[in-house]
Amino acid sequence: MNLDDPKLTAYALGELSEAEKARMEKSVADSPEAQQFVRETHDIARILIAEYAGENQADGQPANLIDIRDDPWFWSRARPLAIAALIASAALLAAIILGPRNLRNHLSAETKDQPGYIQLENVETGSTETSPPDAISNPFRPAMIARVERVVIGEIPPNTPESRSEIRVIEVISDSNRLTALKNRLATNRLTKIVTPQSISHGYQLMFLDKAGTVVAAARFYNVPGAGFMLQLSRNAGTANDHYFVGKEAPLLPADWKGGIDYSSYVISFPDWQECIGYSPGA
C-alpha cells in the first residue's frame, strides 16, 4: 500500500466518504505499515490539537468582554465613548509624564496607531492581579481517558532528577473493575487546590496507556497527612522501549493545559485508592 497517499491521511483524520472509508479500511487491514501510519497520524493529530489548544489558552482570557461587546448599543455608542475617554486619559497621562513639549507628538501617535479593540481590552480587563482559583477544570479529556486499557504503577526512585525520572514498574493493572474505578477517578471534572506539605517524600506514579501502549494520561498518587490520598496530574510523561518516564523532558501529554496554572498545586481526591490500587505509598 502506498503510504504517501493523501487519502490515507484523510482516512486517519476521518475525512473520507463512507464508500471511500470502507475501501480504505480493507486496504489498511491488510497492511501493518498502513496501520502504523494511521496510529502515527492519530498521535501527531493529538499533539497538534493539544498544542493549538495551549496556544489558545496562552493568548489570554478575552471572554469577559463578551457581554458588553455583543450589545448593539455598545457598538454604536459606548465604543466611541470609551475610545474618546481613553484618548483623553492618555492625553492627561502624557501631559503629566512627558510635559507640554512632547504632548503633541505623543498624542498623535497614540490616536493614529491604537485601534479601538485594544482600548476596549484595556478598559474592561484592567490590570487586576488574581489569586489562583480554588478549583480548576480537569485538562484530561474524557474521550482520551476512555481509551485507557492499562495502567502502569511505578515508583520514582529517590534522588532521581525531577526533570527526567524513569519509573520503576511495580504492577500493570488491566483488571476491568480496578481499571474502571481508576478511569472514573481520573475523569473527575474539577481539580482542587492544595497546599502540599513538605513532608511528602514518597508516591507512586500512574501511567494510563491506550491499546497501542501510548501514554495518554499520567498522575502521581500520594498521601497527604491529614488530608488523605491524592492524584496529582502529570503534564509530561512518555514511554520508550517499555521504559516509562515523567518530568519536564518527557513529551507533553495531550490535554487542555491552560497557561498560567501551576497544575502541581491541584489534585483529585482519591478516597477509593484501596479498591483501585490496594497498597499505599510507603507501605
Add this chain to the structure above:
Amino acid sequence: MPEAIAPATSDEIRILLRRFERPLLQFATRITGDRDRAKDIVQETFIKYQRNGAPSDPSTAATWLFTVCRNAALNVCRKEKRLLLLDETLMEAQPSEDPLPGEVLEQKEAAGFLMRIITTLPPRQQEVLQLKFQNDLSYEQIAEITKTNANNVGVLIHTALKALRRRYAEASKHFVAFPQRTT
C-alpha cells in the same frame, strides 16, 4: 462568500465570540504578521457578522467567519504591500530543511516543539493545519475558506503532517535524555 441570511442576534454573537475570537485572532495574526492589525480585522469581521447577517448554524458560521477574516487579512496585506501571504507561489513554497535554531539542544522540550517546526512549513500548509487542528474544520470547509478544493486541502495536510512527522522523528532520535535502566 457564503450568502448572508439575517442579522445576528446577541446570543449568536456571544456564542461565536466565545468560540472563535481567539482562533480568528491567531489566524489573522499568522496571515498579516501583525497582532494589532489582526485585532482590527477580527473586530471588523464580527461587526460585519452582526450588521449584515450571517449563517447561524455554528459550522456554517465558522466557514463564514474564517472566510471574511481571511479576505480582510489579505486585503490588509495588499493595501500595505506586505508580501507575506499574497504570493501564491510563496505560499506553496517548500519547507525549510534547515534545522531550527537550537533544535538539537531544545528538542528535549517536547512541549511546543511541534509548533516551532510548524513555523518552518510553507504558509499555505500552516494555514490549513491551523484550520484543521485548532478549529476542527473539515476538508470541505477549509477548501471553501481558502478558495481551493478538498483534494488540494488533503494534499496540503498530508504533506504538512509528513514533514512534521519526519522532523519530529529526527528530533526524537536524539530524545534519549533519560538514562537507561541499569538494574
